Amino acid sequence: MANIHPTAIVERGADLDSSVAVGACSIVRAGVRVGAGTSIGPHCVIEGRTTIGRDNRIFQFCSIGALPQDKKYAGEPTELHIGDRNTIREFCTFNLGTAQDSAVTRVGNDNWIMAYVHLAHDVQLASNTTLANNATLAGHVHVGDWVTVGGLSGVHQFVKIGAHAFVGFSSAVTQDVPPYMMVDGNPLAVRGFNIEGLRRRGFGPERLAAVKQMHRLLYRNGLSFDAARQAIVALGAETPEAAGDIAMMGEFLARATRGIAR
Numbered sequence: 055m056a057n058i059h060p061t062a063i064v065e066r067g068a069d070l071d072s073s074v075a076v077g078a079c080s081i082v083r084a085g086v087r088v089g090a091g092t093s094i095g096p097h098c099v100i101e102g103r104t105t106i107g108r109d110n111r112i113f114q115f116c117s118i119g120a121l122p123q124d125k126k127y128a129g130e131p132t133e134l135h136i137g138d139r140n141t142i143r144e145f146c147t148f149n150l151g152t153a154q155d156s157a158v159t160r161v162g163n164d165n166w167i168m169a170y171v172h173l174a175h176d177v178q179l180a181s182n183t184t185l186a187n188n189a190t191l192a193g194h195v196h197v198g199d200w201v202t203v204g205g206l207s208g209v210h211q212f213v214k215i216g217a218h219a220f221v222g223f224s225s226a227v228t229q230d231v232p233p234y235m236m237v238d239g240n241p242l243a244v245r246g247f248n249i250e251g252l253r254r255r256g257f258g259p260e261r262l263a264a265v266k267q268m269h270r271l272l273y274r275n276g277l278s279f280d281a282a283r284q285a286i287v288a289l290g291a292e293t294p295e296a297a298g299d300i301a302m303m304g305e306f307l308a309r310a311t312r313g314i315a316r
Contacts, residue, residue: 102150107138115145122149122175137163148173216306220248230310233303234265242315264296268303283307
């Protein structure tokens, strides 16, 4: 393979497309699969049952597919799946899954993952997210599409962050963050909803109004959690243009296991 630097080590049993580039002093272990157009920078280690899709850019000094940092892990055949067109900057660490969950750590497509980001075992990262420098996602964290997590933020194990949410700089995320909400701080607090991000993604006036109303029901009208949930479900019949947004919020709230950020 002309794109493999002579000092790189690609073990027999690794499956790399002929167009994959591997930089100096990187190691790709047996069992790894890498799709067309992906580039792996110098001094990276890619190991484990790791599958990487097409056109990803993995910068130098990354550790991808290492064993989970979980004392219960006993060598089970768990995996890491990375989709297409992700940018993974310097010193990122992505771990394999564990048998206590789905056994797969998963990264979707078109994510912008900045330096020193850690994805622990069984993280489920969707697509089109932005994780700023030193964002740390603990085990079993689920992150929806179009989420932004600010630099130096930590996300507690088992937390879920809904689609289009925005987590501000240096936040301690210990409870579930509903879709569309904007949160920050330690302790974590909801500051509003992610109106600017939604506008950039083409949300029209009706959808924005529905998101604003859901924010009010959850955080401004003095309702209990259950009462707010019921009111949000009822909102779907009143605003058919935003039915999908309202349904997604309802489903998220029904699955919230750690309580929601308030």
